[in-house]
Amino acid sequence: xxxxxxxxxxxxxxxxxxxxxxxxxxxxxxxxxxxxxxxxxxxxxxxxxxxxxxxxxxxxxxxxxxxxxxxxxxxxxxxxxxxxxxxxxxxxxxxxxxxxxxxxxxxxxxxxxxxxxxxxxxx
Amino acid sequence: xxxxxxxxxxxxxxxxxxxxxxxxxxxxxxxxxxxxxxxxxxxxxxxxxxxxxxxxxxxxxxxxxxxxxxxxxxxxxxxxxxxxxxxxxxxxxxxxxxxxxxxxxxxxxxxxxxxxxxxxxxxxxxxxxxxxxxxxxxxxxxxxxxxxxxxxxxxxxxxxxxxxxxxxxxxxxxxxxxxxxxxxxxxxxxxxxxxxxxxxxxxxxxxxxxxxxxxxxxxxxxxxxxxxxxxxxxxxxxxxxxxxxxxxxxxxxxxxxxxxxxxxxxxxxxxxxxxxxxxxxxxxxxxxxxxxxxxxxxxxxxxxxxxxxxxxxxxxxxxxxxxxxxxxxxxxxxxxxxxxxxxxxxxxxxxxxxxxxxxxxxxxxxxxxxxxxxxxxxxxxxxxxxxxxxxxxxxxxxxxxxxxxxxxxxxxxxxxxxxxxxxxxxxxxxxxxxxxxxxxxxxxxxxxxxxxxxxxxxxxxxxxxxxxxxxxxxxxxxxxxxxxxxxxxxxxxxxxxxxxxxxxxxxxxxxxxxxxxxxxxxxxxxxxxxxxxxxxxxxxxxxxxxxxxxxxxxxxxxxxxxxxxxxxxxxxxxxxxxxxxxxxxxxxxxxxxxxxxxxxxxxxxxxxxxxxxxxxxxxxxxxxxxxxxxxxxxxxxxxxxxxxxxxxxxxxxxxxxxxxxxxxxx
Amino acid sequence: xxxxxxxxxxxxxxxxxxxxxxxxxxxxxxxxxxxxxxxxxxxxxxxxxxxxxxxxxxxxxxxxxxxxxxxxxxxxxxxxxxxxxxxxxxxxxxxxxxxxxxxxxxxxxxxxxxxxxxxxxxxxxxxxxxxxxxxxxxxxxxxxxxxxxxxxxxxx
Numbered sequence: 001x002x003x004x005x006x007x008x009x010x011x012x013x014x015x016x017x018x019x020x021x022x023x024x025x026x027x028x029x030x031x032x033x034x035x036x037x038x039x040x041x042x043x044x045x046x047x048x049x050x051x052x053x054x055x056x057x058x059x060x061x062x063x064x065x066x067x068x069x070x071x072x073x074x075x076x077x078x079x080x081x082x083x084x085x086x087x088x089x090x091x092x093x094x095x096x097x098x099x100x101x102x103x104x105x106x107x108x109x110x111x112x113x114x115x116x117x118x119x120x121x122x123x
Numbered sequence: 124x125x126x127x128x129x130x131x132x133x134x135x136x137x138x139x140x141x142x143x144x145x146x147x148x149x150x151x152x153x154x155x156x157x158x159x160x161x162x163x164x165x166x167x168x169x170x171x172x173x174x175x176x177x178x179x180x181x182x183x184x185x186x187x188x189x190x191x192x193x194x195x196x197x198x199x200x201x202x203x204x205x206x207x208x209x210x211x212x213x214x215x216x217x218x219x220x221x222x223x224x225x226x227x228x229x230x231x232x233x234x235x236x237x238x239x240x241x242x243x244x245x246x247x248x249x250x251x252x253x254x255x256x257x258x259x260x261x262x263x264x265x266x267x268x269x270x271x272x273x274x275x276x277x278x279x280x281x282x283x284x285x286x287x288x289x290x291x292x293x294x295x296x297x298x299x300x301x302x303x304x305x306x307x308x309x310x311x312x313x314x315x316x317x318x319x320x321x322x323x324x325x326x327x328x329x330x331x332x333x334x335x336x337x338x339x340x341x342x343x344x345x346x347x348x349x350x351x352x353x354x355x356x357x358x359x360x361x362x363x364x365x366x367x368x369x370x371x372x373x374x375x376x377x378x379x380x381x382x383x384x385x386x387x388x389x390x391x392x393x394x395x396x397x398x399x400x401x402x403x404x405x406x407x408x409x410x411x412x413x414x415x416x417x418x419x420x421x422x423x424x425x426x427x428x429x430x431x432x433x434x435x436x437x438x439x440x441x442x443x444x445x446x447x448x449x450x451x452x453x454x455x456x457x458x459x460x461x462x463x464x465x466x467x468x469x470x471x472x473x474x475x476x477x478x479x480x481x482x483x484x485x486x487x488x489x490x491x492x493x494x495x496x497x498x499x500x501x502x503x504x505x506x507x508x509x510x511x512x513x514x515x516x517x518x519x520x521x522x523x524x525x526x527x528x529x530x531x532x533x534x535x536x537x538x539x540x541x542x543x544x545x546x547x548x549x550x551x552x553x554x555x556x557x558x559x560x561x562x563x564x565x566x567x568x569x570x571x572x573x574x575x576x577x578x579x580x581x582x583x584x585x586x587x588x589x590x591x592x593x594x595x596x597x598x599x600x601x602x603x604x605x606x607x608x609x610x611x612x613x614x615x616x617x618x619x620x621x622x623x624x625x626x627x628x629x630x631x632x633x634x635x636x637x638x639x640x641x642x643x644x645x646x647x648x649x650x651x652x653x654x655x656x657x658x659x660x661x662x663x664x665x666x667x668x669x670x671x672x673x674x675x676x677x678x679x680x681x682x683x684x685x686x687x688x689x690x691x692x693x694x695x696x697x698x699x700x701x702x703x704x705x706x707x708x709x710x711x712x713x714x715x716x717x718x719x720x721x722x723x724x725x726x727x728x729x730x731x732x733x734x735x736x737x738x739x740x741x742x743x744x745x746x747x748x749x750x751x752x753x754x755x756x757x758x759x760x761x762x763x764x765x766x767x768x769x770x771x772x773x774x775x776x777x778x779x780x781x782x783x784x785x786x787x788x789x
Numbered sequence: 790x791x792x793x794x795x796x797x798x799x800x801x802x803x804x805x806x807x808x809x810x811x812x813x814x815x816x817x818x819x820x821x822x823x824x825x826x827x828x829x830x831x832x833x834x835x836x837x838x839x840x841x842x843x844x845x846x847x848x849x850x851x852x853x854x855x856x857x858x859x860x861x862x863x864x865x866x867x868x869x870x871x872x873x874x875x876x877x878x879x880x881x882x883x884x885x886x887x888x889x890x891x892x893x894x895x896x897x898x899x900x901x902x903x904x905x906x907x908x909x910x911x912x913x914x915x916x917x918x919x920x921x922x923x924x925x926x927x928x929x930x931x932x933x934x935x936x937x938x939x940x941x942x943x944x945x
Contacts, residue, residue, distance in 0.1 A: 011164065012138075014131040014172040021127065056167045070288065079290040083171075093352075101290040102349030107174035119295060119349060408848035651832060697834035738850040740843075743881045745938045748835055753843060753850045761831040761843045761850055 003029040004121065007046060009039040009065060010054040010083065015106075019052065022110050028117075036060025040068050043075065050121050051080045052104065055091060063098040070099040079120035083108070131172045132225045136459070138165040139221065142214045143462040150207050159202070162210070163192040169217065178224045180232060181217075187238055188213050190245040200244045209240055215466050275304070275336060276343060279357040281311070281329035286353035297332070299346045304336025329355075399452050406442075406449045407640075407736040413442045414757035450637045454489035457535045457544070460498060461486045467503050468531055471510035478517050478527055479510050484534035490542050491637045494614055498544070498634075501607040505546050505630055506531060508604065513550035513628050523625065525549065537636075544632045553622040555579045562588065580620045584608045585719055612768075615641055615658050643735050643754075643764060644712065648726040649694030652762040654735055654754055655712055655724070659767040662713040663729060666706035679706065681713075681723050688713065693724040696770050697749055697763075714767040722771040737764065800897050804920070805874065806927050807890045809857045815894075815920065815927040816885075820876045824890055827871040840938075841867070844884055846875060852938070853884035859935060861911035878932045881939055894927075896920050901929060 006028045008019040016032045023030045031046055033039035035057040043051075051069060055062035062082055069075050079101040084091050092103055104116045145162035148155050170185035191213075194200040216234055223232050278300070282293055300306050311329035334343070343358050350356070417435060425431050465481040472479035490498075514520075514529035521527050532547040555576060562568045562582045574582075582588055586605040611618045616634040635641065643654035644663070670682040671690065679690040690711065692702040703709075709725040716722070735754035738761075740747060751766040803818040830842030830853050839859040843850050853873055857865045865871065865886055873884040901918040917931040933939060 012168040012171055013134045014127065014175070015168070017127050017130055018175055054171075056164045058161070058164060077287070077290050079292075096289065096352060099289050106171050107177070119299065119346075120290065120292070122292065122295065404848070411848065699832065699834065738848075740850065743849070743851040743883060744833075744843075747833060750834060753831070755845050755848065755850070759845055761845050763831065763834075763843075 003027055004050065005029045005031065005046070005048040006050045006052060006117075007031045007033060007039065007042055007048040008052045009033040009036065009057070009062070011035050011057040012054070015054065015083070018108075022108070022113055026110060026114055036062065036065030036068065039065050043069065043072065047074060048078065050117060051075075051078055052083065053080065054083045055095065063094055066095065066098040066100050081116055081120065128176055131176060132221065134172065135169055135221045135225075138169050139214070139218050140459050140462060141165040142217065143211075143465065144458075146207065146210055146214055147462075147465070149202060149210070150204075156196070159192060159196050163189065163196055166192060166217070169221070173224070176224075180228075181220045181224050184213075184217060184220055184233070184238065187241045187245070188217065191241040194245040206244070209237075209244075211466075211469060212237055213241060215469070218466070275361055276332075276334045276340070277357075277359040277361055278332040278334060278343065279311075279329065279355065279359075280332060280347070281355040282350070283353050283355070286350055289353060291350060291353065293328075293330070296346055296350065297330070300332060300334060300343070303338045303342055303346070304334050306335075307333040309333075394452075396453075399449075403449050403453065406446050410442050410446050411736060411755050411757070411759075413439055415759050418757045450491070450640075451489070453491050453493075453637065455492045455495055456487050456489050457495060457498075457542075458486040460495050460502065461533055461535075463499065464502055464506050464533055467506045468510060471507045472514075472529075475511055475514075476516065477510060477514055477529060479514055479529045479531060481506075482530055482532045484532065485536050488535035488537060488542060489636075490535075490634065493638055494542075494634055494636075497610070497614055498632075501610045501632075502533075502544075502546070504607050505604075506533075509546060509548040509550070509628070509630075513548035515551050519551075538633075542634050542636055544634065545629060546632075547627060547629045549627040552624040552626055552628055553580055553583070553620075554624070558582055580622055581719070583620060584618065612658060614638070615656065617658060638737070640734050640736050641764070642732065644732050645730040645735075645756075645762065646693070646710070646712070646726040647728045647730060648692075649697075649699035651694070651697075651699055652730070652756065652760065653693065653697075653726070654762050654764040655714070655767060656751070656764065657732065659714040659716065660712060661715050661721070664711055664713075666709040666711050666725060669711055671706060681711070686721075688721045688723050690723045690725055691770070693726050693765070693770070696724070697765070714771065716768045716771045720771055722767075724767070724770070735762075735764065800899070802896050802898050804894050804896055804927070804929070805890060806892045806894055807874070807887045809860065809862050809887060812862070813891070813925050813927045814856075814887075814930055816874065816876065816930050816932075818893060820878050820932060822875040822877045822882065825873045825875060825884075826869060827867045827873055827886065838864075841886055844873065846882070846884070849882060851875070851882045851884055853886055854936060856885045856887050856930075856935075859911065860915055876932060878936075879939055883936055883939070894922065896922070904928065 004027075006023055008016060008023065008030055009032075010016050010019065011034055016034070020030045020032060031042055031048065033042045036053075037059045039051075039053065040060070053062045053065055057065075060068070066080050066082070069078065069080060080099065082092075082095040082100045082103045083106055084095070084103050092100075095103060101120045102116055104113055142162050142165045145158040145165070148158035149162070152158075166185050166189045170182055170189055173181035173185060188210075191200070191210075195202050195206070200206075216237055220232060280293070280296070282291070286293070297306070297308060309331045311331055340358055340360060347354070347356055417439065420431070420435060461481075461483040465483070468479050468481040509531050510529070514531070515523070515525075517527040520529065530549050532545075532549075534545045534547075536543050536545075558579050559568070559574060559582075562579075562585070563570055565588065567582060567585055567588065568574065583604045584607075586603065588603055588605065608618050611632055611634070614634055615638065616632055618633075619631050620628065621631070622628040642657045644657055644660055646653050646655060671679050672682055674680045681688040681690055690706065692700075692706075693712075694700045695702040703725075706725050709727060710729045711723045711725055712729075713721065713723045738753045738755065740750065740753055749766055749770045750763050752764045753761050754764055756762050804815040805818050805821050805824075806813055806815040808814065825846070828844060830844050832842045833840055833852065836842075836852075839855045841853045841855050844853050855865045855867075857863055865888070867886055871886060871888055872890060873886050874890065875882060875884050900920050902921070904913070904916045904919045912928075915931055915935040917929045920927045920929065
């Protein structure tokens, strides 16, 4: 069984480190990107099983990034989870309108992170 | 976890830099939308990380700050100069909280007034946003609506096209439902078009699910949490007999966000500092080897302008460039340092009841990172001095026709291989009569001493000099400009002051770009080769041409226009020989110590002035009085770099006895 | 370092032996970085007489100690035939000036005997113990006490 691939996009280095560590420990193979532009770039030669993205990022934010991903025919059906702080319903609605599958409320721990992933991925 | 946490605090430093950078852009142009966005993003990232590490005080404050910024961002609140000041204060407080958190203080340090002021900005907005929400969260049903636990649920689930477009897989939801109890799933094929109607454009499948479970409705809602608005969903609790019907959820209309494109960030990599230092050391060796090779070449016949000489020339140029490039790795812009200073100006002005602003120039100027770090304290002190003593209060400024807000200008520029940092205030300038009087009162100068303006200005750097009788809270703990001067000199730097009465004062600091190399005068004495740092050096001349006078047994003084200067033999000060009775062919080096003490060192011969690579002695040996470090000369020999300051102190010059062999027995 | 670990595993110790005057001394090889020919040093001011000065070892500046003088066995007049044993201990690199290196031997730590304090003076304090080999006594140098300017701490 090959490990599931996750692309995590966040402009905060701390967040990227935490995602990498937490997901890595849970047995996922994690690729990282620093913002939407970087994320789109990474997806040129990567077909992940799941994408996790922050919303607030320079250059290309999470909403636009999700739209870009959905625009790539190859990744039309890939689940995308957005990272949101608190329960900001308006943000979630915008993310969903952009094509997000679900969300993870920060601060995440391996518990809510993995359960959110399980909700949207097979296996 | 601790490595992650360290990484977070490190990132916080960078994020705070972005915060202040954005704020100064806002200060310049209140309507700069991208600046607000940048500040918002930085605060948002701090909050996110802080939340992950459970740093509650930091989360709480960054949250209100984030909300306030969001209000500005959305245009719900306007940014004026008052708001920018508030944001600056908030930024300062945020820095404090980060610092506290880094020290392990998770809570405390709150500033309720600031908190409230920020909440005031976003208070109205919150309500607006809530009102604008166009759908009801399912989880509201958590309230105890069901008096008895239900025996089961009938669920109708009909996905919209958007459910699939958003990457959902209904099977996963059914699987999750199955974890709540026994399920009975029936596909609803009623909407399936007949074959002749062609392919369906919208999803036609639906499911009716019977769930045998005493779970709570909220748990079922949670299964479909992400699918909200992307499907028709009915959850009907049923007890043993009857049915309770609930309204299905409606889909919401959502607007699309606007996106701002910006220039791509510069690409960087992060490197362990120790690796860089190792690289710098190796390149330092390479430069020395090149010099050794060049020296060796002078002893063998080589055709002038021949290929060997050409290759050597290129080697020399390349190794020089390599050293420069490698040292540049350790360099960092003074921007962060300058931003810290803007806070000091604000605080000092607040405490002194004055109006002041900081203007910075050349913040992209790069200096060795150790130099940057060690400039924090002296610059802080100088800025406080400028605000506290330099700037007048608003009334006096207006009376003399100046803008009521005083300006402190901090600038950095590269000039002939050094970096020059200038701190300028547009205050009243140095009151020389008063300074002179204080110096007389304190016994620093005599009543009848003739002092030039520059000499009076330099009295400020004398130990124990303070123009205010009370110890100022601002300029801090009784520390004077003398400490600033010694800290700058410890970095191989020089400080000077220039002032015009009524117009302002300028303090100029000149620093080396790196601490790894140093400019020094190479001299020979008592058969040894020594290096005297040029920072302390004021003048050199031949003893035979100098107005030398014998004084006492074997002692000599130099008679200068501005006073008598004692002469010491450098070789004997270091214990290499006994002092010669006469200085005939000797050369004299006039040095001035941090404390302003002047001494002339006699040496046998001055060789040349050059840049030397500094080699610390403490790694493999120990501190030696009168010796700052060592360096390796072109021929591979080691030369000691003298500590002119220590040698000028009588206690150290007598070191031969004080630090004799017996001193080492531990 | 690794040779030390191996030696410990097998209860064997590799030592470098050398003589000063008529006496034999030794050092654990794990402390020895290299052995170099003598080159003139730069005199250090205010240093004890046994510190000959500073030498340049490929860009590293390190002090050189006249081991004979340090042990109270008289001043060494160094020539090109003399050698400097470069030792590394406790993060510091120091050169030891000796006449010549005799041999590299394998001993077991249990063979080391406490040195009876017969002479007193400098020598006694600088010796950790002695190994007997071929009717000869080899005195094991204690770097920590021999080089008092070394940083204090766990010396190996």
